[in-house]
Amino acid sequence: MDTFAFIKARDVSHAIQAASQSNTAQQGAEVRFVAGGTTLIDLMKLSVERPSQVIDINHLPLDNVEKLPDGRLKIGALVRNFDLAHHEIVQNEYSVLSQALLAGASAQLRNMATTAGNLLQRTRCVYFRNTAMACNKREPGSGCSAIEGDNRTLAILGTSSNCIATNPSDMNVALTALEATIHVQDKNGQRDIPIDDFFVVPGSTPQRENVLEPGDLITHVTLPPSRHGTKYAYLKLRDRASYEFALASAAVVADVVDNKFNRVRIALGGVGTKPWRSREAEQALEGRTVDQSVFREAAVAALSEARPQSENGFKIELAQRCLAHALTLATETA
Amino acid sequence: MATIRNTVPATVGGSLPRIDGPLKVSGAAMYTSDHHFPGMLYAVPVCSTIAKGRIASLDSSVAVEMPGIQAVYHQGNIGPLFRSAPASGLSAYLDERRPPLEDDVIRYYGQYVAVVIAQTFEQAVAAASAVKVVYTEEKPDARTHLDPDGKPSVDSSRGTPDEVFASASIKHDETYGTPVETHNPIELHASVAVWDGQSFTLYETSQGVVNHREVLAQMLGVPQENVRVISRFLGSGFGGKLFPWPHSALAAAASRNLNRPVKLVVSRQMMFQNVGHRPRTQQRVRLSATAEGRLTSLQHDYLNHTSILDDYKENCGEATTYLYGTPNLRVTSGLVRRNIGTPTSMRGPGAVPGLFATESAMDELAIKLKMDPVELRLLNEPEKDEGNDLPFSSRHLSECLTIGARKFGWSQRTPEVGSMKKDGLTLGWGMASCSWIAERVSTEATVDLRNDGTARVSCATQDIGTGTYTILAQIVSEKTGLPLDKIEVVLGDTALPPGPISGGSWATASVIPAVSQAAQNAMQVVLTAATKGKNSPFSGQETDALNFENGQVYLKEKGGETGVAFHDILKQSNINAASGSGKSEGTFGSTAPRKYSTHSFGAQFAEVTWQPEIARLRVNRVVTVIDAGRIMNSRPARNQIEGSVVMGVGMALFEKTTYDPRQGAPINSNLADYIVATHADSPEIDVTFLDYPDLVLNEFGARGIGEIGHAGIASAITSAVYHATGVRVRELPVHIEDLLAHT
Numbered sequence A: 001m002d003t004f005a006f007i008k009a010r011d012v013s014h015a016i017q018a019a020s021q022s023n024t025a026q027q028g029a030e031v032r033f034v035a036g037g038t039t040l041i042d043l044m045k046l047s048v049e050r051p052s053q054v055i056d057i058n059h060l061p062l063d064n065v066e067k068l069p070d071g072r073l074k075i076g077a078l079v080r081n082f083d084l085a086h087h088e089i090v091q092n093e094y095s096v097l098s099q100a101l102l103a104g105a106s107a108q109l110r111n112m113a114t115t116a117g118n119l120l121q122r123t124r125c126v127y128f129r130n131t132a133m134a135c136n137k138r139e140p141g142s143g144c145s146a147i148e149g150d151n152r153t154l155a156i157l158g159t160s161s162n163c164i165a166t167n168p169s170d171m172n173v174a175l176t177a178l179e180a181t182i183h184v185q186d187k188n189g190q191r192d193i194p195i196d197d198f199f200v201v202p203g204s205t206p207q208r209e210n211v212l213e214p215g216d217l218i219t220h221v222t223l224p225p226s227r228h229g230t231k232y233a234y235l236k237l238r239d240r241a242s243y244e245f246a247l248a249s250a251a252v253v254a255d256v257v258d259n260k261f262n263r264v265r266i267a268l269g270g271v272g273t274k275p276w277r278s279r280e281a282e283q284a285l286e287g288r289t290v291d292q293s294v295f296r297e298a299a300v301a302a303l304s305e306a307r308p309q310s311e312n313g314f315k316i317e318l319a320q321r322c323l324a325h326a327l328t329l330a331t332e333t334a
Numbered sequence B: 001m002a003t004i005r006n007t008v009p010a011t012v013g014g015s016l017p018r019i020d021g022p023l024k025v026s027g028a029a030m031y032t033s034d035h036h037f038p039g040m041l042y043a044v045p046v047c048s049t050i051a052k053g054r055i056a057s058l059d060s061s062v063a064v065e066m067p068g069i070q071a072v073y074h075q076g077n078i079g080p081l082f083r084s085a086p087a088s089g090l091s092a093y094l095d096e097r098r099p100p101l102e103d104d105v106i107r108y109y110g111q112y113v114a115v116v117i118a119q120t121f122e123q124a125v126a127a128a129s130a131v132k133v134v135y136t137e138e139k140p141d142a143r144t145h146l147d148p149d150g151k152p153s154v155d156s157s158r159g160t161p162d163e164v165f166a167s168a169s170i171k172h173d174e175t176y177g178t179p180v181e182t183h184n185p186i187e188l189h190a191s192v193a194v195w196d197g198q199s200f201t202l203y204e205t206s207q208g209v210v211n212h213r214e215v216l217a218q219m220l221g222v223p224q225e226n227v228r229v230i231s232r233f234l235g236s237g238f239g240g241k242l243f244p245w246p247h248s249a250l251a252a253a254a255s256r257n258l259n260r261p262v263k264l265v266v267s268r269q270m271m272f273q274n275v276g277h278r279p280r281t282q283q284r285v286r287l288s289a290t291a292e293g294r295l296t297s298l299q300h301d302y303l304n305h306t307s308i309l310d311d312y313k314e315n316c317g318e319a320t321t322y323l324y325g326t327p328n329l330r331v332t333s334g335l336v337r338r339n340i341g342t343p344t345s346m347r348g349p350g351a352v353p354g355l356f357a358t359e360s361a362m363d364e365l366a367i368k369l370k371m372d373p374v375e376l377r378l379l380n381e382p383e384k385d386e387g388n389d390l391p392f393s394s395r396h397l398s399e400c401l402t403i404g405a406r407k408f409g410w411s412q413r414t415p416e417v418g419s420m421k422k423d424g425l426t427l428g429w430g431m432a433s434c435s436w437i438a439e440r441v442s443t444e445a446t447v448d449l450r451n452d453g454t455a456r457v458s459c460a461t462q463d464i465g466t467g468t469y470t471i472l473a474q475i476v477s478e479k480t481g482l483p484l485d486k487i488e489v490v491l492g493d494t495a496l497p498p499g500p501i502s503g504g505s506w507a508t509a510s511v512i513p514a515v516s517q518a519a520q521n522a523m524q525v526v527l528t529a530a531t532k533g534k535n536s537p538f539s540g541q542e543t544d545a546l547n548f549e550n551g552q553v554y555l556k557e558k559g560g561e562t563g564v565a566f567h568d569i570l571k572q573s574n575i576n577a578a579s580g581s582g583k584s585e586g587t588f589g590s591t592a593p594r595k596y597s598t599h600s601f602g603a604q605f606a607e608v609t610w611q612p613e614i615a616r617l618r619v620n621r622v623v624t625v626i627d628a629g630r631i632m633n634s635r636p637a638r639n640q641i642e643g644s645v646v647m648g649v650g651m652a653l654f655e656k657t658t659y660d661p662r663q664g665a666p667i668n669s670n671l672a673d674y675i676v677a678t679h680a681d682s683p684e685i686d687v688t689f690l691d692y693p694d695l696v697l698n699e700f701g702a703r704g705i706g707e708i709g710h711a712g713i714a715s716a717i718t719s720a721v722y723h724a725t726g727v728r729v730r731e732l733p734v735h736i737e738d739l740l741a742h743t
């Protein structure tokens, strides 16, 4: 039987010390933190994650949402998705994050899921989750079953010949458009990592999804100060009406002055191997008039690098419509 | 026999909550896998990871040494497991006839190759993954496209459809497809087997305990009386639990070998591999019509896949022969073998995928004719069942169509594609007819009237979540006048008088005659006691002079004032219970000549909303009108139709089991990747029952309502999708990508 030691971290440094004994913080890690457990326990049951030690961090004091003196918003790693989505400041000043969280999973899961856990949730590629199948992400070098198999839900941006798995999170898309910073603590101190540098594309090492090293504990996430009047939208498209991962999603964070886009941040979900910041779309929008044809131009630009697989070519058009409509929704709100 | 009249307000036909509801919501209802016994062991099967080939070697040496392991069984050491010899009809019936572990040939992905028995579930899971199996692998065939393996067989034929079609000027010829669907009831299949040294008690997730006993007795090689099968509550089945599956034999054999109770719960992944599915169907439909819209010919040629060893036929032509009138018709069928587990019945087997094809074709024909699709159906209403040349016992399809059209507001429909808008959305309206069999199977039941004033009714049928407990109580209440809370219902146990499988929508129709007769006989026993008992006030009377009403016995000529409670009569004679039994014959599979064609009918109307800018399609509202005979209890009945409609949304838009073309593995084998409709996908549903009793079937005129609501709905939805988008989807489910390309 796959037995594992289960320990309750006494404090942050105990957690870090225990986890730093691991060989990796990526796929195949011997030591894993458990927060809400909705990803980790699930994958342990499938024998996809087989840690020999699980460190419970749930009682660490990382569950606050607070406004810092400089106006940034600090979100603790253990804040539950439900609490974050319904937090007054988030709803009033960063509504795109609230919308994205509420578009994800189900009420029960959101009650358990945490900020850090959501950041680190794993791909839903069916071959990754099935140990009888070849998968480079799970077992480096074994091959990618998805490329010539069932890949309808998988990525079209940031893929490699080794892996085409999507980062399935909704929250991460909003955080990317909000230019969040991930704050990580290890034995030597704190690192502040912009979210776009936190996640990495698969390349030749799909088992590596982010820059975390053994012992790294995410303590919190910060959002830049909100600006008055910023327009937001999160739009998620999927087959059924709820409780399904995105086929395509888009987060829009846009400042509009005199009916012209000023500063715009765009991120796409469901189509990229990481939460997909689209600088191409941002460039196509900034300085331009708020107009459907401009939306469409930005949407085409966002997908210009897309490389479809056998079954997911439709995602190009779908993601384009998604972004164009998210821009419509963002700009039609007062 | 005395006339036993009953003038209490009828409970039959009411709207009553389920009598088993409190047990379920309080968690007191014991489902199969809830059973636990001292010393119980856990079984976990080892599943093949190839779909075609042979087991070259199987090494359990590591597994057997692991903690808690009691045994690892595989071919050669499981002990005797026999084939259940096919009998007639649904006796000793199962879809996968090969007993588990019979040989070393692998014919589908996930086939059981061993089973591990351990003290805990976790130990068993761990050891199962430590059993090392080496296979000689061959390339499996799990292709979706079906080419006929041989000559198709003719299911039904009349007139000269080929010639008429060939020379027709208005005709339609298209092929429709439905994918493999997996039942996915929330309750997983499970067996808890208890061997006591001589006989088995098997707690099973079964929609048919009597048949389950017949099959397992044969497979285990023991007399039937040494097997008792129990299934008190079911977390639904949708047909997937009608017949036994191999895991049941594995659990029973292990229990016998180890002399300990054994529990085996099939995993969600195994549900996609080892316990059946609705097979893939591919159906060519050819129609021709006069310019006025009269059908001049109809041809329905369908194929479905089946497994390598078993011949499961999805009877897609079920409703084709009688739904509409046409002088020229032919229905043919064919099986195509795939390296996939054996298919089985799934809600509305045959008719549901069949009607998707034929009703879609009718909609397309209506468009060609520039005719309203409701009108086209009304015009082709037959006088009789032209398939078997019999009158219908009770057919009101036209009324379903006209009432449905009125309730839906169909006359407001403008037929041009994309022409209807509301709140910035494009609307699509579509409709279809539906039909389902109305049969009975042989049933026995016992009613005890007890001297504490209560009644007990028992029958070895099952309540699969549909309301059967309540229906039996209603029948007894109707007959005896006892209130529902004085009636105990006992089901789901082969120790009881044999009852019907819970399938074919026939449980209600089947139990009515037997239970009524049993109640009648029990009341007669009370009356006899009243006339014979020395201390009875009716001592010396003829039973004919007495009435049994409202739980009271009284003299007819003196009326109600002379009434004595039936339990007082029993007590006066020191009788514990007056027992009556009833028995009725079946119509299904019977060789007796039929006088009538008995079927249920209905009409489905669906509205979809389409938002091209984000490719969002939703089913917004459904109006369903059902002609299913007398409705015994409208609350669970409505619930059945609503559930069927929601499942139909899943069939039309979401559900599809995908097989990896290389390994032949069902790859979306979990509830996140096999998409079913959620609450958010459920449309507003308006259900109407016509409520015409069909007295040919039983004295209350009840048919069945479990499957009819699932028929036709997918076609109503795809027709609505066409109306909104101009895209005709003939291969289910409708995917976003089908619509994106054209809008």
Ligand SMILES: Cc1cc2nc3c(=O)[nH]c(=O)nc-3n(C[C@H](O)[C@H](O)[C@H](O)COP(=O)(O)OP(=O)(O)OC[C@H]3O[C@@H](n4cnc5c(N)ncnc54)[C@H](O)[C@@H]3O)c2cc1C
Pocket: A032, A033, A034, A035, A036, A037, A038, A039, A040, A041, A042, A057, A077, A103, A104, A105, A106, A109, A112, A113, A114, A115, A116, A117, A118, A119, A120, A121, A168, A169, A170, A171, A216, A217, A218, A219, A243, A244, A245, A246, B672
């Ligand atoms: C059925 C289902 C449907 C879902 N649908 C959606 C959906 O539609 N959209 C969506 O976005 N998500 C969806 N999810 C995913 C869900 O959002 C994630 O499972 C959840 O956010 C993970 O959070 P958790 O706290 O439970 O993480 P855990 O499972 O506890 O942890 C996940 C990973 O993060 C690591 N970790 C946790 N905390 C820290 C920390 N502080 N520092 C370092 N590492 C840490 C753990 O070691 C583990 O590797 C779904 C999940 C399920 C099961």
Ligand code: SF4
Pocket: A123, A125, A126, A127, A128, A134, A135, A136, A137, A138, A143, A144, A145, A146, A147, A154, A162, A163, A164, A165, A206
């Ligand atoms: S896409 Fe990535 S996760 Fe999926 S099978 Fe290929 S390597 Fe594995």
